[in-house]
Amino acid sequence: MTVSLRDAADRAPIACCDPCLVCAGGPFVAYAGGRPDLARCAACGFVTMRGGADPETLSSLYEQDYFHGAEYADYVRDRPALQRNFGERVKTMRRYCRSGTLLEIGCAYGFFLDLVRDQFDCRGYDRVETAVAYANKVLSLRAECKDFLAENSIPAGSIDVVAMWDVIEHLENPERYLERTRSLLKEGGYLFLTTGDIDSWNARRRKAKWRLIKIRSHLHFFSRDTIGRLLERQGFEVIDVSYPGYFRSIDQMLYNILVLGKNHPRLYRLLSFFIPRKAMLYINLFDIMCVVARRPRAASSTA
Numbered sequence: 140m141t142v143s144l145r146d147a148a149d150r151a152p153i154a155c156c157d158p159c160l161v162c163a164g165g166p167f168v169a170y171a172g173g174r175p176d177l178a179r180c181a182a183c184g185f186v187t188m189r190g191g192a193d194p195e196t197l198s199s200l201y202e203q204d205y206f207h208g209a210e211y212a213d214y215v216r217d218r219p220a221l222q223r224n225f226g227e228r229v230k231t232m233r234r235y236c237r238s239g240t241l242l243e244i245g246c247a248y249g250f251f252l253d254l255v256r257d258q259f260d261c262r263g264y265d266r267v268e269t270a271v272a273y274a275n276k277v278l279s280l281r282a283e284c285k286d287f288l289a290e291n292s293i294p295a296g297s298i299d300v301v302a303m304w305d306v307i308e309h310l311e312n313p314e315r316y317l318e319r320t321r322s323l324l325k326e327g328g329y330l331f332l333t334t335g336d337i338d339s340w341n342a343r344r345r346k347a348k349w350r351l352i353k354i355r356s357h358l359h360f361f362s363r364d365t366i367g368r369l370l371e372r373q374g375f376e377v378i379d380v381s382y383p384g385y386f387r388s389i390d391q392m393l394y395n396i397l398v399l400g401k402n403h404p405r406l407y408r409l410l411s412f413f414i415p416r417k418a419m420l421y422i423n424l425f426d427i428m429c430v431v432a433r434r435p436r437a438a439s440s441t442a
């Protein structure tokens with residue numbers, strides 16, 4: 140068998156990310172998706188950003204403009220589409236749990252918590268001060284601007300549900316958040332999360348241009364297999380993985396294409412003037428996973 144120079148280079152170990160946070164092994168090699176800034180674990184296939192995140196870049200990323208300009212056209216204005224999506228996540232949750240205590244990691248402006256506040260005693264955490272202030276003052280929710288890992292006022296084993304919607308790929312140390320989540324959950328308590336699937340047909344087709352490869356904000360890229368392995372390694376039992384679609388406002392779609400993609404802000408402003416704020420489309424590219432996991436009950440528990 141002939142091995143080309145390029146194939147050999149793709150398989151050469153890269154000293155960047157060992158040990159792998161999914162399988163504890165390695166080595167990491169080049170990611171064959173045309174992105175030199177990504178590396179793949181040769182043992183389990185987990186894809187991550189080479190060299191990790193720059194702390195200064197990370198802290199500056201989650202300023203006010205993350206929700207108004209850098210990632211979203213206007214997160215608050217996009218509330219109808221966002222809450223329609225969260226409404227679908229709530230339907231999934233209710234198949235497993237309908238009441239109790241709930242924590243949301245990465246709650247942003249509180250639009251998800253707002254939908255479950257009547258059924259759950261809930262609180263949220265986010266890094267963006269203006270978002271947390273909105274959740275507290277405008278929506279009268281209980282949200283805190285602090286790192287979830289710094290939360291030490293909640294008794295272990297007291298929480299029924301933890302939600303992390305499109306958050307785990309942003310975390311520098313997702314395994315630490317999962318470990319903390321597990322310790323706070325009751326036995327039999329649920330973790331619900333969404334994240335992209337880098338092994339999906341769309342991600343494999345788009346390679347370096349896959350829409351969820353956002354190098355500034357997304358640090359890790361999971362697949363159905365690697366997210367399952369990480370969760371099981373952190374003591375969770377994976378109950379279900381599905382591929383839900385989502386609603387996207389026409390305004391945000393235009394923003395993604397014209398401003399974030401093509402750098403035509405004036406054209407976007409002109410067109411967005413004519414678009415009804417609640418106009419949205421339902422899309423499913425089957426590249427986002429909704430994962431349901433559970434803290435297993437101890438063997439002696441009979442409940």
Ligand SMILES: [Zn+2]
Binds near residue numbers: 160161162164
């Ligand atoms: Zn690995």
